[in-house]
Amino acid sequence: MEFEPRDQLLQRQKKLEEIAGLGFDPYPHRFAWKQTAQEIVSAYEQKSAAELQETNVNVSVAGRILTIRLHGKAGFAHIQGQGQKLQIYVKLDAVGAAAFQLFQLLDMGDVIGVSGHLFRTKTNELTVWVEKLTLLTKALLPLPEKWHGLADVEMRYRRRYLDLIANERVRHIFVQRAAIIRYIREFFDARGYLEVETPMMHPILGGATARPFITHHNTFDVDFYMRIAPELYLKRLIVGGIDRVYEINRNFRNEGVDAIHTPEFTMLEFYEAYSDYRDLMKLTEELFARLVKDVSGGMKIKYGEHELDFSHFESLSMREAICKFWPANAGNAPSIDELSTSQGPRSIAERYNNFARGKRLDLIRDLDKSSSGELTGALFEAVAEAHLIQPTFIYDFPTDISPLSKCRKDDPSVTERFELFVEGMELANGFSELNDPADQERRFRAQVETGGAEVPKEVDWDYIRALAHGMPPTAGEGVGIDRLIMLLTDSNSIREVILFPTLRPQKDSDIDAAAASEETK
RNA sequence: AGGGGCGUAGCUCAGUGGUAGAGCAGCGGCCUUUUAAGCCGAAGGUCGUGGGUUCGAUCCCCACCGCCCCUACCA
Secondary structure, eight states: OOOSSHHHHHHHHHHHHHHHHTTOOSSOSOOOOSOOHHHHHHHHTTOOHHHHHHHTOEEEEEEEEEEEEEOSSEEEEEEEETTEEEEEEEEHHHHOHHHHHHHHTOOTTOEEEEEEEEEEOTTOOEEEEEEEEEEEEOOSSOOSOTTTOOOOHHHHHHTHHHHHHHOHHHHHHHHHHHHHHHHHHHHHHTTTOEEOOOOSEESSOOSSOOOOOEEEETTTTEEEEEOSOSHHHHHHHHHTTOOEEEEEEEEEOOSOOBTTBOSEEEEEEEEEETOOHHHHHHHHHHHHHHHHHHHHSSSEEEETTEEEETTSOEEEEHHHHHHHTOOTTSSSOOOHHHHHSSSHHHHHHHHHHHHHHHHTOOOOOOTTTSOHHHHHHHHHHHHTGGGOOSOEEEEEEEGGGOTTBOEETTEEEEEEEEEEEETTEEEEEEEEBOOOHHHHHHHHHHHHHHOOTTSOSSOOHHHHHHHHTTOOSEEEEEEEHHHHHHHHHTOSSGGGGSSSOOOOOOOOHHHHHHHHHHHTO
């Protein structure tokens, strides 16, 4: 072991030997606790000093020492178990000479168990009057600073264990994350959905447009793609008669990393037979409203500077959104009719680019190479997306950017597809699933011809075959769980809601030193 | 990928073209109801790495490494 701070490590190793020398086991195997700190606090925090004295509540509780205040022949400490802090009072007279000697050798970070009774101090803090003190684990490295906690963002992510000990909010976020996901499961289970797990390693790319991670299977001697979406497998299950199905699991996309993107992220995907995208919009509104209520108690949540109101969801077609948020001074505002013509989006994009050049905004690129559907999508992103702060459904996505969605009967240039935006962030994407195998084959072929790293190299014939066996009319949706949790926990980065976010692997001094000591063995 | 910012003691942070400081943690001592405990004492640093400018660089310049923010791609 060659960790920093070297002097404190050595000091603690010395104490460890002293403790062992006194006959105490520094790493015992178990501790017969009777209560958690949480149980003690919730049961007795309302009890007065007199009540505690009368009932003489005996407790046995374990936790990590966060602070120590030694006063000669007595001392206070706070221990923390399951996120709950609890003060203990250790007095020479009460624990005896040997245990007090042990107490004096303890450091912040050590894990201990204490038995005794509850009382209140002069300042009325609920405290354990320790009668028996047991060391449960000696910590050889110190905790971060007790008042400011751990602030260095990089170290918070790399050594999440310290972040969790030092920063209460971090623990709370992951408790909430678990509760939110549990709630989602209950929501779908109650509606007759079956939760499944489908492959993470795919022989053919599909279900989304994204650059994949590629891995290799030795025995088969073939490459697999880490999945970018479970979509095509879940729809095979719809063909197989699992009429309501969902999966909550990781997707992997080999793309940019920023506040709302990370290479592995958690996605909820769900599919229900005999419904269409309108049904899913209703379901989505209900799910989100319930989650918000569960977390906040009301229909509103605070996110950064904004107050987000989930009691009402705005709803706009993509073309409407472009018209609505068309910037002033950007020339003639487009109309729905103009956007619906075959050359409309192109001339509108030109108008936008002329405006953007003057404002030094980013241009819509590849005007000549793009289809009118692609340009409509690009216009939406350029003009409207950032304005969608309050919960807003955008629907009627262009067909050529929606290869898995059903077209509208009255307008084949758009599909029965929607996305939910909050805080300018895409949170959900759902549509009436394309179930015409011939149409699906045409669109897959078109994709393969287009080419590109984010597009499948071959047609997924087994998926087409599944559709040929008949997939009932079905609606399906994906929800970015991490982003949802960002919103519900008022977190400004996706890395705040992922326990061990993907970071560049480190060559830190600790690792180097450890490696060095490995070599010298 | 482009632009901006940051990197100083184990942690949280000051600071300066003349080789560096505080608080906490750690160490020695005092203290039997403290709570960011207190008091006394001592210790702790190749100022991210490598170049350059300079009599002299932690500070100015360049490159690199890492992280953060914004923009672009993407969910």
